[in-house]
Amino acid sequence: MHILKKSELEVEQLAKALIDAKQQVGLCQVCFHLSAEPTCDICRNSQRDPQTICVVADSRDVIALERTREFSGKYHVLGGVISPMDGIGPEQLNISSLLQRINRQEVKEVIVAVSPTVEGETTTLYLGRLIAPLTKVTRIAFGLPMGGDLEYADEITLARALEGRREID
Numbered sequence: 726m727h728i729l730k731k732s733e734l735e736v737e738q739l740a741k742a743l744i745d746a747k748q749q750v751g752l753c754q755v756c757f758h759l760s761a762e763p764t765c766d767i768c769r770n771s772q773r774d775p776q777t778i779c780v781v782a783d784s785r786d787v788i789a790l791e792r793t794r795e796f797s798g799k800y801h802v803l804g805g806v807i808s809p810m811d812g813i814g815p816e817q818l819n820i821s822s823l824l825q826r827i828n829r830q831e832v833k834e835v836i837v838a839v840s841p842t843v844e845g846e847t848t849t850l851y852l853g854r855l856i857a858p859l860t861k862v863t864r865i866a867f868g869l870p871m872g873g874d875l876e877y878a879d880e881i882t883l884a885r886a887l888e889g890r891r892e893i894d
Contacts, residue, residue, distance in 0.1 A: 755826070757802040757819045759784045767791075767800060774798040776833040780823065780852060782806050782845070786838060798836075801826065806839060806848040815851060823852075827859050834861045841867050841885065 728736055752758070753765035760766070767773060767787070777798030781787055787800050803818045827835065835856050839845040849864055856862045866889025869878055878886070 752802075756800045757804060757822070758787050758800055772797075776831055777836065778823070778826065778832055778834075779836045779838050781838050782840065782848070790838065803839075803848070806842070806844040807851060808844045808847075818848075820852070820855070824855070824859070827856065832860050834863060837862065837864045839864075841881065 728739070731739075749761050750759055751761070753760040753768055754763050755768040756765060758765045758767065762769075774797050778801050779790065779796055779798055780801045780803060781790070782803050782805055784802055787802060790796050790800075801819065801823045803820065803823075805813055805818055807813060807815060807818065823835075826832065835852075837849045837852050839849050853862050853864075866885065867882065868886030868889055869882060
């Protein structure tokens with residue numbers, strides 16, 4: 726409805742902007758995050774810690790984590806999660822390039838930040854077993870959202886909240 730209310734010129738400008746974005750934006754050659762350049766801004770940033778890599782399923786996850794301003798390392802975008810039902814195995818994901826990065830650089834920690842779905846858990850466990858011989862592997866903690874009530878949380882969320890607990894300062 727919003728587009729139908731706009732002038733023909735505005736709709737044409739929007740269409741051109743979408744086509745330009747599709748043509749100009751690709752993937753970073755290092756981490757596979759969206760980028761208009763061969764290497765994304767995060768990978769080019771010398772202030773970021775190259776010894777810590779956060780592995781995510783897709784670029785939306787990078788954007789979400791960047792909004793927190795809590796992570797100062799680099800990223801690696803898998804391009805999905807292992808999903809045998811959808812015909813996606815480890816070979817369809819950017820896993821071999823991750824292993825090459827770990828072997829090339831002095832990576833001290835790989836943080837797996839994949840959603841806790843069945844496919845995400847499969848991917849996390851697979852990566853953990855694959856990377857553990859090379860360097861430290863951790864995963865983000867999952868728990869209750871701010872303002873959430875315990876009585877409405879499912880068992881897995883509560884279990885993860887307990888698992889990821891930390892001391893009160």
